Amino acid sequence: MISVGIIEDDEQIRTGIQAYLNNQINLSCEYGYHSMEAALADFKDWNIPNVLIIDLGLPGMSGIDGMKILRERFPDCDLVVFSVFNDYKKIFDSLCAGATGYLLKNTPFDEIKEGIESLAKGGSPMSPQIARKVIDFFKPQHKLKKISPLSDKEKEIVVGLVDGLSYKLIADRLSISIETVRFHIKNIYRKLHVHGKAEVISKSLRGEI
Amino acid sequence: MISVGIIEDDEQIRTGIQAYLNNQINLSCEYGYHSMEAALADFKDWNIPNVLIIDLGLPGMSGIDGMKILRERFPDCDLVVFSVFNDYKKIFDSLCAGATGYLLKNTPFDEIKEGIESLAKGGSPMSPQIARKVIDFFKPQHKLKKISPLSDKEKEIVVGLVDGLSYKLIADRLSISIETVRFHIKNIYRKLHVHGKAEVISKSLRGEI
DNA sequence: GAGTCAATCCCATGAACATGGGGGTGCCTA
């Protein structure tokens, strides 16, 4: 028997889901709250469901802020976002806050049920649109590739800088003179509008090159 | 009608899936290959399925390397990994290579079919275990937080370094003397066993602090 | 075949950094 809770300010939705889940043979949903504050006040180590369905657009504390606290206090409770939002920011903020699933509000009841069961089996329920966006996060981004104004050689030099090498060591690694390294770095600085290797390393590691 | 292709060296699996998919009213699976090389030789702009199911452990060119090429040449063809591997490296390498879905080899035929349909609707089919690992990627990692040997002030200084500031500017930002900045940086270098700000920036941005 | 451009080298100067020493003041904890 999986114990489920729901934090959702729309009473109709909340009670509807509670009623549906309580009707399932393997689920119970005794925990229903209209706000994150109410939920946090009620939960204790010995009084916490296995799974929490959380709306993002709550009055008072937001679902995302709430999840950070919940994740900290009750790491064994799986958090599932239940929201109308499907934009990147909301999705990634939720995942970074500790959500283990993300279902859109148009998800049919039976799929919510399946999602909860999937959680128990080590899965992560996501609406299709959400899954696609999460996957897209890893996709190579060609667009940024071409805007790099650096030549191949200059990029090699940047790698050396990122590795923390001195000009001398970069020269040795690339089998060129230290003067050539100097020359390239001058041009790198010009192209990137920076004035020191620290900024080059930052830009590089942040993917701005 | 969705056109599907499969690249899989195990003939039994390949023909089995082809037969099943061809039996579906809304799918066709005319493209079957035993290796990535064979597939790449056959595909043309006018001769490419909508969806490609790809095994990772192929003889010759690996599925991951192949996907990189496919993604480049045929960006409109959705790639779905079909593999026994469920380790982080394989998963993320696949996604970075351009996979839009990832199904484990124990996936029943009907779920493969549903996955393909989901793709067409903008979804990203993933086996539950895979979805969980992808989601976990975003989860906050507390464990590394405490091992940082740097004091609070030192961390502030590191932020300044990462921002590419000179000692003077860091001093101004923190309202302390440049000599104090020097002092802290000396200690930072000692603690991190490095000998220059470049290495500090690298370590910091790589999450090693 | 003149022009552009990346890449290779050289020199010089001032600024910034790395590293080694000194001093202090507080706060906490044994």
Add this chain to the structure above:
DNA sequence: TAGGCACCCCCATGTTCATGGGATTGACTC
């Protein structure tokens, strides 16, 4: 209450870096 630790400041030395000027070569374009 002494020792440890984080924080604050100062000095001196040598190294590395940033930036400006040059010059040459080969490849590719027009």
